[in-house]
Amino acid sequence: MESFYTIQGEGFHQGRAAYFIRLGGCDVGCFWCDVKESWDAGKHPRISVEDIVARAKEHPGRLAVITGGEPLLHDLSTLTTKLKEAGFETNIETSGSSPLSGSWDWICLSPKKFKAPVPEMVPFANELKVVILNKHDFTWAETYASQVNETCKLYLQPEWDKAAEMTPLIVDYIKAHPQWELSLQVHKYIDVP
Numbered sequence: 001m002e003s004f005y006t007i008q009g010e011g012f013h014q015g016r017a018a019y020f021i022r023l024g025g026c027d028v029g030c031f032w033c034d035v036k037e038s039w040d041a042g043k044h045p046r047i048s049v050e051d052i053v054a055r056a057k058e059h060p061g062r063l064a065v066i067t068g069g070e071p072l073l074h075d076l077s078t079l080t081t082k083l084k085e086a087g088f089e090t091n092i093e094t095s096g097s098s099p100l101s102g103s104w105d106w107i108c109l110s111p112k113k114f115k116a117p118v119p120e121m122v123p124f125a126n127e128l129k130v131v132i133l134n135k136h137d138f139t140w141a142e143t144y145a146s147q148v149n150e151t152c153k154l155y156l157q158p159e160w161d162k163a164a165e166m167t168p169l170i171v172d173y174i175k176a177h178p179q180w181e182l183s184l185q186v187h188k189y190i191d192v193p
């Protein structure tokens with residue numbers, strides 16, 4: 001769909017320069033999704049892996065973040081292999097709702113109630129990042145926290161339009177459950193892509 005060089009605004013790698021590769025297509029349908037224009041893959045141009053990697057190499061950073069849409073609707077083996085050959089660290093942002101493919105340095109799993117993760121991929125998550133829209137989402141977050149690897153980092157991220165209401169509840173929750181950390185969508189506060 002698009003690619004852009006910016007800073008990672010969320011989660012463990014927040015603050016790092018990163019080349020984002022946003023792939024078209026999503027079959028999850030979160031009603032609060034902040035990139036609904038990504039859902040229909042047919043509305044976006046097809047670009048070869050070689051061209052994606054060549055464009056990424058125009059920038060000095062060597063962290064690539066594959067996102068979407070739901071990137072795991074695509075077989076990501078070739079893309080990640082070529083990015084690694086070019087010296088990139090490969091990170092993915094995924095709902096985990098389709099089978100895992102690709103070669104990853106970091107997997108950020110953000111499970112969605114609308115299409116739950118495939119159970120086989122959950123233990124591979126390096127980071128669990130749950131969007132909090134309402135109080136029940138804390139229960140949803142704990143359901144996945146109990147399934148990830150013990151080294152997996154745990155983040156709660158307020159849904160953007162509900163952030164004023166939910167962030168204080170998240171802060172209280174983290175104070176009571178300190179295994180969790182806060183993830184804010186910093187790029188939106190500083191108005192970068």
Ligand SMILES: C[S@@+](CC[C@H](N)C(=O)[O-])C[C@H]1O[C@@H](n2cnc3c(N)ncnc32)[C@H](O)[C@@H]1O
Pocket residue numbers: 026032033034035067068069070071093094095096109110129131157158159160161185
């Ligand atoms: C647009 S999604 C694309 C990757 C993948 N489909 C997923 O959901 O993880 C990228 C990240 O943004 C988060 N996100 C999407 N809409 C959001 C919103 N309105 N508020 C907060 N986070 C949001 C997702 O949970 C995910 O962690």
Ligand SMILES: Nc1nc2[nH]cc(C(=O)O)c2c(=O)[nH]1
Pocket residue numbers: 006007008009010020067068093187192193
């Ligand atoms: N700066 C910035 N950081 C991000 N982290 C995850 C994003 C995503 O949409 O996957 C994202 C994004 O869209 N922009």
Ligand code: SF4
Pocket residue numbers: 026027028029030031033034035036038068069070095112
């Ligand atoms: S899974 Fe990700 S891209 Fe798909 S609708 Fe949900 S937040 Fe948006």
Ligand SMILES: [Mg+2]
Pocket residue numbers: 034035
């Ligand atoms: Mg985003």
